[in-house]
Amino acid sequence: MIPAAFAYSRPTTVEEALQAIADGGDDVKVLAGGQSLIPVMRLRLAAPEVVVDLTRVEGLRGVREEGDQLVVGAMTTHADVLTDPLLAQYAQLLVQATETVADRQVRRRGTFGGALAHADPAGDLPAVALALDAEFVIAGPAGRRTVPASEFFVDYLTTALEEGELLVEIRLPKLAAADGWGVRYEKFTRVAQAWSIVAVAAAVRREGGRITEARIGLTNMGPTPLRASATEAALVGVDVSLETVTAAAAQAAEGTSPSNDLNAQADYRQHLAQVLTRRALAAAAGL
């Protein structure tokens, strides 16, 4: 439980951070909230030679509005997310999911960007970002680029971030209740404070008793977060009712490939995905 020795730098701007990473050689790790990185270093499963700590990069923290998008800095902590007024108004799905992350201590340090960059299939926030079609703004030696969520999560713990790059901000659409959006993050765990066995992030837009759009992200149903596309498609244009939602939710596990582990075997996870999708949709649709 004692990390191996490492060199440490604590830049204050994105440019300095990129420089520190470039200077750090082959074995550099970026430290955000440290809630995933520090444990693996303590177990000596990771022993980076250089750690570049982003906690003093003020420009990476906070939420702002840009037209019809919200821009969340990568170093915005989970605790920040829970108290931010813009997110409260336009990103309830993220707020709900963040409320289920770990405990107060972890939420105080852990960051939105860190959780996304880490891309743990059991983590709660990647599925939310995917459901919302978030955009990932990435800074690197060659400048900035923007990657859609559908391309950001590449594989198990693997993202579109290249060597030497930093995730700097995440852009989210505004989903306002006034526009008919209802959301629900439905998480299934054995104990209150734990990683998801399966979770479902659902956002449903209703207009005149019908569903006009549904966005459903699945947590821990494969090596990356997934969209329940068949269910989403089945919901467009249908009446808002328990029957339609139930029928659509029955397709939630289509195309998923969840793992077998101590908490659940794959078939049970697929079953859970259907039940939880139905429950999430029903709640999101106000049923």
Place this chain on the structure above:
Amino acid sequence: MTAVEDPAVPDTPVDLAPAKEIGQARLRKEDARLITGETQWTDNIVLPGMLHMAMLRSPVAHGRITHLDVSAAKDRPNVVAVFTGADLAEEQGSLPCAWPVTPDMVNPGHPSIAVDQVNHVGEAVAIVVARTRTAAADALEAIDVDYEPLPVVLDMEEAVKDGSPLVHDSTSSNTSYHFVFDAGEAGTGGDTDQAFADAEVTVSRRFVQQRLIPAFMEPRSVVVQPTRDNYTMWSATQIPHILRVMAASVTGIPEHKLRVIAPDVGGGFGGKLQVNPEEILALLVARRLGKPIKWTETRGESLMTAHHGRDQVQFVDIAADRDGTVRGLRVRLLASMGAYLRLITPGVPALGAFMFPGIYKFPAYRFECDGVFTNMVPTDAYRGAGRPEATFAIERIMDELAVELGMDPLELRRKNWINADEFPFTTVAGLEYDSGDYAQATSQALELLGYDELRAEQQRRRESNDPVQLGIGFSTFTEMCGLAPSRVLGSLSFGAGGWESASIRMLPTGKVEVVTGSTPHGQGHETAWSQIVADQLGVPFEDVEVLHGDTAISSRGLDTYGSRSLVVGGTAVVKAAEKVVQKARAIAAHLLEASEDDLEFTDGKFSVKGTPGASIGIQEVALAVFAAHDYPEGIEPSIDSEATFDPENFSFPHGTHICAMEIDTETGFAKIRKYACVDDVGTIVNPLIVEGQVHGGLAQGIAQAMFEEAIYDAEGNLTTGSFVDYLIPSAADLPHFDTGNTVHEATSNPLGAKGVGEAGCIASTPAVVNAAIDAVRHLGVSELRMPLTPERVWRAIHEGGDGGDRAAATSNAQGVTSSEAATASATEGDQQ
């Protein structure tokens, strides 16, 4: 009352002073320092020149060490020494096992550090000693070891078969012992096989007590300071006194040259009732190097190498008449010892042997147990030690018998339990239960629960086919506590007695020091003992200081486990206080120029009967004795005292626990809706402490039923090696507890106390499982394996069976949870 011969105090039942402090819900005086950490934990200790010890631990469960090269580690910065098993082989001896349950028990011995073979993952194979903790940890990576793998023995039912690979070459089988208690042979019951042959109804069940990890809050930690040929050892232990004797005999350090101190200790639950390899190794290394040594385990080391608990397979048969009268009970156990026998490893199931009949009047009973070696970390005491397993078995099978008979489970219990007017009652296991009223506890618990409404709701939910079903489960339990009468322990081949010691020192200013041999590690002794002494001596609660845990201060003691502290240690305090009063009386009489017989002692004052105003307080007597200017001829100028109490019998707390459980049949998720329990723990010295002990016990008992399980993979690695996978519930996972008490005093000690440390843990597990099964029995479920994971419950509902074995279910999968794997490969992603 006590077996101690002491002419100073007649051995008569003690007259307790009227209870003023006893019974008060005093806040615990030790809590401020324990909660804020403003105290001395072992790991806080820093000594000049202190070195740090780190262990290289075996990654293989069973293998021969074919190559071990530590030379590179010796060259690492700040490394002072590196030791292997071979280096210490001559002097390390064997860790002690104090409970040879049968004369022919096989004990292969237990080296503190492996010499040429490892028998479980986590066994120490090399020790680095360095100037800093980090340097020691770093240098471990420079050690080179090769193992020749041996077949790994994990499954007990396979391990006992002929031809199974052996854990130990030196033994002829994996069975350490075969322990039998047969009521027919013991003369406490009839012939069990005959009872079964004659029975109208029999029910048989196989129950699995999963492996559990005590998971105390403060990790184990030890510091040894050698001062020429004297050694002081601080250890986060429950048992400083036992540790001193054992460590002296293992290392050859003379007992009087070894002082053991348990400073404040952060929990144990039996997990620190141990003589740990690391404690012995710290002594050996300190002796070699002549320097203070510290070792504090990491949480991972703790989960992997501190002893585990439970791990039994129970085959239970019950015989009864059609009308529900029980006729016989037959129990066969396979009890996992793990790779070695530690301090009381073999005794845990043997202790349980006496509790399987529970509170019921069985005419016949037979118990057999095989202690089995496997390539896992040893098992040993864990909160309840033997009794939770027994209680689970009897309370579960009573429910199954009720189903078989078509009877209400409570009705079946009522029909067979010992009635209040039948105490004292000698059970078929030969124990004499002294007091209690099972019917009263049950009716109070039913009321606390709101039983009738919940049963009605259960019915409604069944009829409407609600996705969330409700079940109600009972546990009408008793346990044997207050360990224990020394002679009885002797007859069970236990290596020590069960008395406890206390002394009282009256300081010149009238303040009181109470030295107890019982060793708290979170229980609240300082408060309870102060309450007892405040009443007995009539001094203010605040004037009492309780000292413990240091063999130089408290020279005699048998420490804390088995719900014995108040029952045995508290009684020793009462006896010591009585001696103080007795000695003070002689001095007071002299000072008041009265005859001793004319003195009354109330509220801390000696007064002369019939002479108003002629009085002296006991605290003033303390000063007079200190000055010693004027005291009677022929007695010593001291009112200090010492007393030892050895109970004649165990104590038998009992209670009725009722759990109402909701099961989401769509997901299998189990949630306790309501939990009510009424415990009879005899006299209650401090209701707040009693409630706290019940709550904590419930949390652990419920945790066995619902959350915790130590799982090994097919290679013998502990898969649940962190708190990500070894799930300990938090307050958020537990319901509000509705607790209550009945009070039937124990007759085996003057306080009337029965012990409360283990009650909640022993009682709750079967209540929870019975409730879960009751919720889904109509869906075809008649057994559920612990813990009740949602997946198990869901599978049992939808596929039948008991939900299956989690280790087996995942043995061909990746074997770790995704989040743990994620953690493990966090840096293998492409982020940088």
